[in-house]
Amino acid sequence: MTDLILHHYPESPFSEKVRLMLGAKKLAWKSVHVPRIQPKPDVVALTGGYRRTPFLQVGADIYCDTALIADVLEHVQPDPALYPLPLKGVTRIFAQWADSTLFWAAMAYSIQPKSAAAMFPDEATAQAFLVDRKAMRTNMTQLRAADATSAYRSYLRRVAHMADEHDFLFGAEPCIADFAAYHPLWYTRRRAPVMAGILQATPSLLEWMDRIEAIGHGVSDTLSAEDAIQVAAQAQPLAAGQNLLVDSAFQDDHGIPLGSRVAITAESFGAEPTEGELVAATRTHYSLARTDDRAGAVHVHFPRIGYVLRKADGT
Template sequence: MTTPILHHYPASPFAHKARCMLGFKQLAWKSVIVPSVAPKPDVLALTGGYRRTPFLQIGADVYCDTALISDVLEHLRPEPALYPPHLKGVSRVFAQWADTTLFWAAMAYNLQPRAAEALFAGQPPGAAQAFSDDRRAMGMPRLRPQDATAAYRSYLRRIASMVEEHDFLFGTEPCVADFAAYHPLWFTRTCVPAMAGILAATPAVLEWMDRIAALGQGRMEKFSAADAITVAANAEPLPLPPEAFQDEHGIALGSRVAIAAESFGTEPTEGMLVAATRTRYTLARTDPRAGAVHVHFPRIGYVLRKAETA
C-alpha cells in the first residue's frame, strides 16, 4: 500500500484533526504543505476543483473531507479504532456536530480582530486581508463574535462534563468524536493564545486536550507537491469497493457530474461518476499533470449534480 500523503498547512484546524488521527493510528505519512489561500494549482491538479484543507492522497486516489479521511484511516489500520463497535452511531453524530456547530462558533471567537492581527504577525503585508477575502469567497459563515463567544463557552462546559468522569469523551479510549471536538480548541490554545483564556474555566477540557496531544502525529516525512503529483501520474486508482450503486438522483454511473460541498468551499469538482455507495461518491477524472485519478467525497455534506453542458 502506498504511504498516505496528507496535503495540509500547519495552522489548519481540520488538517490538525487529520494529523492527530494519523498519530492515533501510529501511521507513517508524507506531508505536502499547500497554500492557505488561492491560487492552488497543485491542489487542483489532484482534486479538480475542491480546495478545502486537508485532503489525503494514496497513489492515484484523492480523499476529500476529514469525515471521509477518518473512514480511510480506519480501513488502512483498523486498530486502535476510531469507530468502536459500541460507539459507531453516537461517535459519528457527535463528530458531525463538532465539525460544524462547534467549529464555526469556535472559529468566529478565535478570529476576532485582535487575534487575527496576532495570527498574521510576521507575515507579508496584506496576508491577513488576503486570508479574509479568500474565506469570504469560500462562503465562510459570519457569526457575530458576541454570539459565538457565548455559544463556545456553553459548548466547552458541555465537553467538560463529558471528560470529568472519563479520560476521553465516551470512555477510557479516544474515538473519532474526540478528534473532531479537539481541533478547533487546539486552534484557540495554540494558534491564537491571546484568546485561550476562555479555556481556563474548564480545566477538565485542558487535561483532555493534553491527553489527545500526547497521542502524537504519527511518523511524518516531508514531501513536495510536485512529487505527490508524480506519484499520482505513475499510479492507477485502486479498485472500487464492491458496494451496490445507490441512486438517489436519477444519475447513472458513467455520467458526467459535478460534486461540491453544501456550504463553505463550494467550488465543484467535475468528472465521471464511477461509484455512489451508501457513504461516498467517486469521480474519475484526468489531469495533464496527475493523469487518471479517482476523487472521493462523503455523501453527507456534498451535493451531486449533472455537469452543465456547453
C-alpha cells in the same frame, strides 16, 4: 499499500484532526504542505477543483473531507478504533456536530482583530486570508463575534462535562469524537493564544486537551507537491470495491447513472465544483474519475453527507 500522503498546512485545524488520527493509529505518512489561500494549482491538479484542507492521497486516489479520511484510516488500520462498536453511531453524530457547529463557533470567536497579530505576520497577509475565507463562505451565515462567544462558552461547558467523567469523551480511549472536538479548541489554544482565556473556566477540558496533544502526529517525511503529483501520474486509480472505501454497491438517490458526467460541490463552505465521470455512488461516498495534464487519471472521492451531486450541466 501505497504511501499515505497528507496535503495540509501546519495551522489548519482540520489538518490537526487528521495528523492526530494518524498518530493514534501509529501510521507513517508523507507530508505535503499546501498554500493557505488561492491560487492552489498543485491542489487542483489532484482534486479538480476542491480546495479545502486537508485531503489524503493514496497513489492516484484522492480522498476529500476529514470525515471520509477517517473512514480510510479506519480501513487501513482498524486498531485502535476510531468508531468503537458499542458507540459507533453516537460518536459519528457527535463528530459531525463538532466538525460543524462547534467548529464555526470556535472560528468566529478565535479569529478577531485582537488575535490577528499572533496569526499573521502582517496586515496584508491577514486581509488576504480573510478575503479568501469570505469567498469560501458564499452559502453560509457567519456568527457575529458576541454570539459566537456565547455559544462557544456553552459548548465548552457541555464538552467539559464529558471530560469530567472519563480520560476521553466516550471512555478510556480516544475515538473520532475526541479528534473532532479537539481541533477547534486547539486552534483557539495554539493559534489564537490571546483568545485562549475562554478555556480556563473548564480545567478538565484543558487536561483532556493535554492528553490528546500527547498522542502526537506519528512519523512523517516531507514530500514536495510536484513529487506527489508524479506519484499520481505514475499510478492507476483503484476500481470501486478495491480502494480504501469498503462499500461499493450503487445507491441511486438522484436518477444519475454511473458513467454520467457530474459535478460535486460542498453544501456550504468551499463550494468550488469538481467535475468528472461518476464511477461510484454508494451509501457513504461518491467517486469521480477525471484526467489532469499533470496528474494523469485520478479518482476523487467525497462523502455523501455534506456534498451535493448534480449532472455537469447543472440539472
